Amino acid sequence: MAQSSISPPLQFCVAVIGVGLVGSEFVSQLWSFPAPSPFRIVLLATSRNLIFQPDGIPKTSSSQLKAEVSALGLPFDAPFITRELSGLVKPGQKVVIVDNTSSDDIASLYPTWLKLGIEVITPNKKAYSGSLNLYEDILKASSETGARFLNESTVGAGLPVISTLKDLVATGDKVTKIEGVFSGTMSYIFNQFSTGSTEGPSFSSVVKVAREKGYTEPNPADDLNGTDVARKLTILSRLIPSLRQQLPAGFSSVDTASLVPEGLANAASGDVFVQDLPKYDEEFDKLRQDAAKDGSVLRFVGVIDVEKNLIKAGLERYPVTHPFATSLGGSDNIIMFHSERYSPRPLIIQGAGAGAAVTAMGVMSDLLKLAY
Ligand SMILES: NC(=O)C1=CN([C@@H]2O[C@H](COP(=O)(O)OP(=O)(O)OC[C@H]3O[C@@H](n4cnc5c(N)ncnc54)[C@H](OP(=O)(O)O)[C@@H]3O)[C@@H](O)[C@H]2O)C=CC1
Numbered sequence: 001m002a003q004s005s006i007s008p009p010l011q012f013c014v015a016v017i018g019v020g021l022v023g024s025e026f027v028s029q030l031w032s033f034p035a036p037s038p039f040r041i042v043l044l045a046t047s048r049n050l051i052f053q054p055d056g057i058p059k060t061s062s063s064q065l066k067a068e069v070s071a072l073g074l075p076f077d078a079p080f081i082t083r084e085l086s087g088l089v090k091p092g093q094k095v096v097i098v099d100n101t102s103s104d105d106i107a108s109l110y111p112t113w114l115k116l117g118i119e120v121i122t123p124n125k126k127a128y129s130g131s132l133n134l135y136e137d138i139l140k141a142s143s144e145t146g147a148r149f150l151n152e153s154t155v156g157a158g159l160p161v162i163s164t165l166k167d168l169v170a171t172g173d174k175v176t177k178i179e180g181v182f183s184g185t186m187s188y189i190f191n192q193f194s195t196g197s198t199e200g201p202s203f204s205s206v207v208k209v210a211r212e213k214g215y216t217e218p219n220p221a222d223d224l225n226g227t228d229v230a231r232k233l234t235i236l237s238r239l240i241p242s243l244r245q246q247l248p249a250g251f252s253s254v255d256t257a258s259l260v261p262e263g264l265a266n267a268a269s270g271d272v273f274v275q276d277l278p279k280y281d282e283e284f285d286k287l288r289q290d291a292a293k294d295g296s297v298l299r300f301v302g303v304i305d306v307e308k309n310l311i312k313a314g315l316e317r318y319p320v321t322h323p324f325a326t327s328l329g330g331s332d333n334i335i336m337f338h339s340e341r342y343s344p345r346p347l348i349i350q351g352a353g354a355g356a357a358v359t360a361m362g363v364m365s366d367l368l369k370l371a372y
């Protein structure tokens with residue numbers, strides 16, 4: 001990793017909450033940052049335990065992190081985290097909490113932390129796609145203390161989607177429409193499942209592989225029911241001034257077409273969901289066949305139409321010659337920004353939109369934005 005030749009004057013105490021797929025990869029990228037690094041990890045936490053060492057937790061193997069935190073850690077204690085970390089905020093030293101969970105409870109603490117001058121970085125979509133009240137509390141707390149919150153990996157994982165939209169808006173461009181494939185999981189599933197042929201792998205087998213590759217949410221139902229895309233559309237909408245107040249309840253107000261079969265709507269866990277999905281393979285096979293007979297493929301897309309005030313997510317058919325059919329592979333996202341300046345041809349961002357390495361890279365790049 002390249003390092004700026006000018007050393008920042010500040011030191012950064014980094015607290016990492018969540019050391020699962022993304023969290024452990026983030027820690028590994030942070031520990032690989034070339035010396036002299038301004039960053040030291042002072043806290044590692046899982047949902048049950050935490051290790052706190054204000055002088056810095058020594059580097060260890062990132063694949064052992066979860067086990068080490070469980071074996072050596074104190075019980076998880078949110079007030080302890082808030083108290084101890086706020087004590088580390090001082091001139092010349094910043095404190096950053098990196099939330100690598102998908103927890104609503106952790107997300108609800110961002111305003112408290114920002115009010116104490118603690119910066120927050122996260123790939124967790126919950127705070128920015130939930131109620132408008134929480135979102136506005138975050139903005140208010142950040143403006144009161146100057147502590148920043150960055151969330152590039154919440155949309156398109158490491159792809160520069162949020163920073164691009166912020167730049168378009170801040171430089172006075174008028175965004176008219178954003179459309180694309182926003183889910184790495186859905187992209188992988190339909191790139192494999194629906195190629196224009198009436199035959200192919202079963203739907204459930206492709207979902208299983210997407211999960212094994214680390215693309216899905218902790219519970220894949222959150223991808224298949226469209227919630228994950230609805231959350232991303234909410235996050236982007238709130239960065240467009242005219243849509244800021246549009247979704248007071250957040251993602252649940254987005255017009256979303258779920259792909260979760262009714263019988264699995266209440267599956268107790270991700271494991272149960274994946275185990276029972278083969279029962280519904282025939283239904284998905286029929287969708288594939290109907291699309292193929294029409295010369296089309298299936299793709300799960302999201303649209304924010306600013307002029308029509310329309311925000312929606314769902315499964316659509318595209319001709320086999322359409323870029324969504326020909327140019328996407330793996331977990332690729334493709335996001336098209338139409339604006340006054342980018343017209344009639346949109347600004348397009350494409351690349352892997354899920355997976356631990358690219359998601360952690362987006363989190364790491366946010367951390368670097370604070371320092372350099
Ligand atoms: N995977 C991907 O491609 C992408 C993921 N993201 C987001 O990244 C985040 C992490 O995803 P991923 O790494 O796959 O998830 P994992 O389930 O692998 O890891 C989550 C981690 O968070 C911990 N955790 C959960 N709840 C709490 C809590 N209340 N307090 C403290 N720790 C908690 C878990 O602890 P424990 O080990 O005890 O369960 C675990 O260590 C999610 O918000 C996801 O939406 C964003 C973009 C892409």
Ligand SMILES: N[C@@H](CC=O)C(=O)O
Nearest residue numbers: 183184185215216217
């Ligand atoms: N489950 C999500 C992960 C990234 O946000 C996806 O598949 O896109």
Ligand code: NA
Nearest residue numbers: 152155157159
């Ligand atoms: Na991104």
